[in-house]
Amino acid sequence: MTACVETTLRAAALPMATVRSQVTVPLRFPDGFSTTAEVLTFRGLVDGKEHLLLALGQWEQTLLAHDVPLVRLHSECMTGDVFGSQRCDCGPQLREAVEEIAAAGGFLLYLRQEGRGIGLYSKLDAYALQDTGLDTYDANLALGHGEDERDYTAAAQMLGALGATSIRLLSNNPDKAAQLTALGIDVAEQVPTGVYLSPANHGYLAAKRDRTAHTLELSGADVGHVPPATAGTVPSQDEILSRVDELVPRLRERAEETERLRRLPESTMNELKEAGVFRILAPLELGGYGMGVKTYAEVIRRLARGCASTAWTAGHLIEHVWMLARWPRRVQDEVFANGPAPLAAATSAPVGTARKVPGGFAISGHWSFASGVMHSEWALLAVQSDGVRLQCLVPVAELELLDAWHTAGLRGTGSNDLRAEELFVPEHRAMDWALLSAADNPGSRIHSDPMIHTPMATLLNLVAPAAALGAAEYAVDVFREKMLVRKVQNTIDNRQADSPLAQARFSQAFGLGATARLHWQEALRIVSSSLEHQPSGLTKDERAKYRLSLALSGEAAEEAVRLTVSGSGGSAHRLSHPLQRIQRDVNVLLNHPTLSLDPILEQAGRGLLGLGFTVPSF
Known part of the structure; x- marks a missing residue:
């Protein structure tokens, strides 16, 4: 008998659960995102397990207004949620769900159903079988378990105890919606979660898509997280340096033009892009080359043998790609959407100001020395907010560009000024500089490249x-x-x-x-x-x-x-x-x-x- 049929038979006689306790817990995730949750425990849950419900955002107002709260049923995953395992997508889904629900108002149910209900030890045994070639479902079956042993009766009880009988379900799993519906919870809408593809979980996600109809699109064009490039597509250090050496004669020929334009000529920018120069510090997972500090420094040195302005500009644009890869996943999805080397200027002199407003910050300032801004889509700006140094990521198109770079040397860098007055920056595009510049930064929890763990000052x-x-x-x-x-x-x-x-x-x-x-x-x-x-x-x-x-x-x-x-x-x-x-x-x-x-x-x-x-x- 399937879980769906069993829950249908029990729906009519579903016992009531009651709230046992409620406590306020401030949450802070490794990437810097923070919010506050009301954590509820319950009496009378049919399976006797210690499930939790995290009430997030304006959940009380949502219920009072008879609106439909956003809800995620999240099954406990110690390896993914706690240790950041990339064999599954549980950790990133948990992080995404908390932010989405906090914004919309609703509930995250943290259900003690490790390994799709088979337990932690059995899940790890299943991992060992997967390493021999079985997929995630066949590995469960080989251990004598079901493909998915989770039962969501307790989840329906928890929602019923709060009066949340109609919900928007944040999930890619159709079985969750089917079970809740059979248990008397109206699923008004199923909202898909993000697709968190990594080199280690592609087969796992493909099995979920193919065997249990999870709504997952794994094509590289749609995912936004590019699998590591194969060895044939990542050049060696010698190949990159050879490409740079080939550019030097043309950089010398264009040196006067570069000074006259007070920025790099488009022909130079195109050649740098074609040579892959801006990709050398981008992580492999984003389609970059994942190279180290020696290659980076040597590229700048060799470019300067042709044109110091080009070396300076390219050096900072390369570095800023590396800086963007240190941000949380949501920002990386945004800035790397069009390729592995988004171009951004960065300036911290002088530091601007930021005022907290609903949903983000209003920033003001006049920033100088924005090297590479003439070629950039984004700008990384230093601001101060209540004594905390932040870095804000802003589209260059939203800033006032001031033609201020009239200098004796490095004229071709186009290091002009930027200005903003009460410009709104969404909260997810403002980061604590201390966290962003540290070895343990949000990107270091996403990418395995050692360079992402390097403190910011090393390359600066x-x-x-x-x-x-x-x-x-x-x-x-x-x-x-x-x-x-x-x-x-x-x-x-x-x-x-x-x-x-x-x-x-x-x-x-x-x-x-x-x-x-x-x-x-x-x-x-x-x-x-x-x-x-x-x-x-x-x-x-x-x-x-x-x-x-x-x-x-x-x-x-x-x-x-x-x-x-x-x-x-x-x-x-x-x-x-x-x-x-x-x-x-x-x-x-x-x-x-x-x-x-x-x-x-x-x-x-x-x-x-x-x-x-x-x-x-x-």
Whole structure:
């Protein structure tokens, strides 16, 4: 006899249950979402189990107004709900249900029916059988259990005790609706949940779809969570770097155009996209390449050998894809809907203000230095709300873009200003910066890529040093080429390279470039080694050495460029000459906070001496 027939026979004589207790419980999920639930317990449940009902949102008003509450019957799943197992979709469904019901007003019934009613140990035994090739239903049958042993009589009792006899059911499972209907609960509407596809649960979801008619659409076009790319579609580090090297000559050809436009030319942006540059830090689950810090830094360095503005812009746009992958699932569904590399600008200077309003925040501010904004769909903006630093994700189209980037160097980055006045930002697109920037961030609960667990500050400090190094290496190459053909006035030499003084100058510039490179490589060694052993971040000693090495790399790069320019004569100051542009770009880079020498030397010294940092963000 099926569960549906059995419940039909019992519906007429369904015993009444009564509320045993009610207590207020504030909820906070790992991705930062929080709400308040009234948790109810019951007497008289037919199966004698300790089921819970979480009343969420304006549930009392909904019942008083005779509206239809939104309800989810959620079967307990310790592996998914507690430990984040990806073999099922229970954890994400629970998280989604709480937010949806809190917004609509209704109930989440947390039913003690582990493993579709067969219990925790038997569920784990079934997992072992699934590993041999059985699907989730055949594994249950092989253990002597039914495909699905859940009975929702107690759920109907709980709803009846609150007078919720007509509901909107949040579920993809038709059996839940059928059983509730047979038990006297009117299911006015069945609302599907999201589809939470992962590499580990595709077969599980497909079995639910094919064998028990769950309303699940698993095609990649509709899911929004792309399975990991196969090995053939993810390039190696060498392949990515080779693609970048091929771009360098064209970046040099467009350097003047880039400065004139004060943004990257569309041809450059198209080539960067085609090379997959913006995908290198995007998680595999989103269709990215899931590469590490060394590849990221090396890409910026090599791009700077062609154009520092391009390296700076691309470096930050790559980094911001990685930042977006740290947000909760709902935001990721939104921003990654059109591909694995959504482009976003980010700025925190100065911090704006945010005022709490129904459903979100009203933000105001005037933000500067929004690098890459001319190519971005989104903007990540820093705001302050009641003493808490937030980052808000806002469509660029909703902001006022101010043409303010008129500078001596890095002109091609288009790092313009943004302004907003009382702009509404939905609550799900505002995140506590402390949570978002930490190793344990919302995205780290979704993606397995180690980089998502890396504290935000690790990458924020890399762009300027890598760009300065690449630009200095380009300058030394240009200097060498010019020396081999240039005739210097007031000397007897046929070319500059024949002069002993010029030879000494070149060797000094070359050596400074090598010094910059060695300091930079040491910084990467420190951070890579640390992340291998302690993904949660650098120790204070490591951070002091890391920041010091990057700062000394920048200083040596700047001096190498200065020597090349001062030894290249008056022609080097023509706007058509690459050396003058490199010098202006590097001068601006060295004024960025990540390379500002004096404060870095002070804080690094304190760290190396064990005195502690006086700047917490160092």
